[in-house]
Amino acid sequence: MGRAMVLIWACYYVLLGSKCVNCLGVNWGTQASTPLDPKYIVQMLKDNKIMTAGLGNKIKATITQNADVYYSGSQGPSAGDFRTEIRDTVVKISRFLDQNNCPFMVNIYPFLSLYENQDFPIEFALFDGGGKGVHDQNIQYTNMLDANLDTLSYCLKKAGVNNVIIIIGEIGWPTNGNKEANVKMAENFYNGLLKKLAMKKGTPLHPGYIEVYLFSLTDENKKSIAPGFFERHWGIFRYDGQPKFPIDFSGEGNAKMPVGAKHVKYLSHQWCVLNDDMKNLSRVKTDLDFACSLGDCTSLSYGSTCNKLSERKNVSYLFNMYFQMSQQSVEACDFNEAAKITNNNYSTA
Numbered sequence: 001m002g003r004a005m006v007l008i009w010a011c012y013y014v015l016l017g018s019k020c021v022n023c024l025g026v027n028w029g030t031q032a033s034t035p036l037d038p039k040y041i042v043q044m045l046k047d048n049k050i051m052t053a054g055l056g057n058k059i060k061a062t063i064t065q066n067a068d069v070y071y072s073g074s075q076g077p078s079a080g081d082f083r084t085e086i087r088d089t090v091v092k093i094s095r096f097l098d099q100n101n102c103p104f105m106v107n108i109y110p111f112l113s114l115y116e117n118q119d120f121p122i123e124f125a126l127f128d129g130g131g132k133g134v135h136d137q138n139i140q141y142t143n144m145l146d147a148n149l150d151t152l153s154y155c156l157k158k159a160g161v162n163n164v165i166i167i168i169g170e171i172g173w174p175t176n177g178n179k180e181a182n183v184k185m186a187e188n189f190y191n192g193l194l195k196k197l198a199m200k201k202g203t204p205l206h207p208g209y210i211e212v213y214l215f216s217l218t219d220e221n222k223k224s225i226a227p228g229f230f231e232r233h234w235g236i237f238r239y240d241g242q243p244k245f246p247i248d249f250s251g252e253g254n255a256k257m258p259v260g261a262k263h264v265k266y267l268s269h270q271w272c273v274l275n276d277d278m279k280n281l282s283r284v285k286t287d288l289d290f291a292c293s294l295g296d297c298t299s300l301s302y303g304s305t306c307n308k309l310s311e312r313k314n315v316s317y318l319f320n321m322y323f324q325m326s327q328q329s330v331e332a333c334d335f336n337e338a339a340k341i342t343n344n345n346y347s348t349a
């Protein structure tokens with residue numbers, strides 16, 4: 001997936017034709033029920049002065065690796081190495097990349113570390129400092145990104161790969177679908193990250209500029225939720241291209257609401273909701289499972305924005321989501337008289 005995204009990006013690079021000054025890329029989400037028209041996306045990127053990654057005129061090939069190809073345990077970056085069972089392969093790939101002047105692209109997700117381990121210190125996932133951090137070889141690591149990148153440097157060094165440039169293929173923070181996936185934390189993470197990148201401080205082992213692709217530009221409401229409900233909420237923008245939180249892509253700390261996509265066509269003002277005279281909700285149980293599996297009920301899950309809806313509103317939410325994701329087709333609101341189409345806005349803020 002990472003590679004496909006990069007290729008998509010490469011196309012946009014050509015499309016935009018802009019000169020890369022401050023290199024920062026953004027992965028663009030395509031797994032949505034109504035993906036935005038590419039021309040709106042290009043306009044959004046121009047409006048927000050988000051530059052494409054520094055691929056130069058030549059598009060370099062690479063193979064994206066997830067950060068779980070290596071480990072460091074609790075002893076810090078210098079103890080890191082590629083995982084034993086895949087070490088041979090990853091070392092081969094790394095040497096190949098090195099010999100061919102290609103970058104090593106890695107996806108790093110501090111959010112996932114937090115999601116997978118309840119004891120993971122939140123401050124270490126963000127960039128505010130304040131955490132205890134990790135002390136290693138006279139270096140105090142205060143954020144996971146630095147520790148993770150330097151772990152990778154140690155892994156490469158141990159494999160005899162010394163010159164390969166490390167690029168971050170995907171990094172970001174989701175805004176829904178989990179208690180730590182929310183707009184406040186995403187805003188904090190991104191603005192901390194962008195400020196850090198703008199200062200070109202790099203990591204303790206590799207000071208300087210880092211090429212980074214943010215994940216993601218827009219939400220994808222059809223993405224697989226196997227890894228977690230948050231998967232559909234990685235966007236800095238909602239799937240209709242509207243911003244979620246203030247951000248400063250230049251990293252200068254002047255965060256403001258970015259410019260949303262323009263000329264987006266919306267469906268008509270109608271909603272599919274639970275019929276008032278449907279009193280026995282156990283009768284709609286199978287309809288709910290159906291609507292949830294084909295629509296998107298990730299925002300209703302524990303820790304999510306709509307988790308506190310009443311039971312009846314829950315049902316309306318599910319019916320309506322399926323209806324909207326089916327482009328408001330009349331059949332998509334046919335739940336054996338349990339649902340009706342209405343022009344009254346049933347959404348709650």
Ligand SMILES: *[C@@H]1O[C@H](CO)[C@@H](O)[C@H](O)[C@H]1NC(C)=O
Nearest residue numbers: 279280281282283284285286
């Ligand atoms: C509600 O519907 C279920 C399933 O159809 C049924 O078993 C149950 O008896 C109904 N309850 C009432 C109070 O009508």
Ligand SMILES: *[C@@H]1O[C@H](CO)[C@@H](O)[C@H](O)[C@H]1NC(C)=O
Nearest residue numbers: 297300301302309310311314
């Ligand atoms: C609403 O639906 C979600 C997801 O299916 C569930 O976790 C939650 O408990 C439901 N809430 C109510 C009040 O039924």
Ligand SMILES: *[C@@H]1O[C@H](CO)[C@@H](O)[C@H](O)[C@H]1NC(C)=O
Nearest residue numbers: 268269270345346347348349
């Ligand atoms: C419906 O109401 C909600 C909550 O007030 C609002 O956020 C939303 O924009 C409205 N939708 C439309 C299509 O008017």
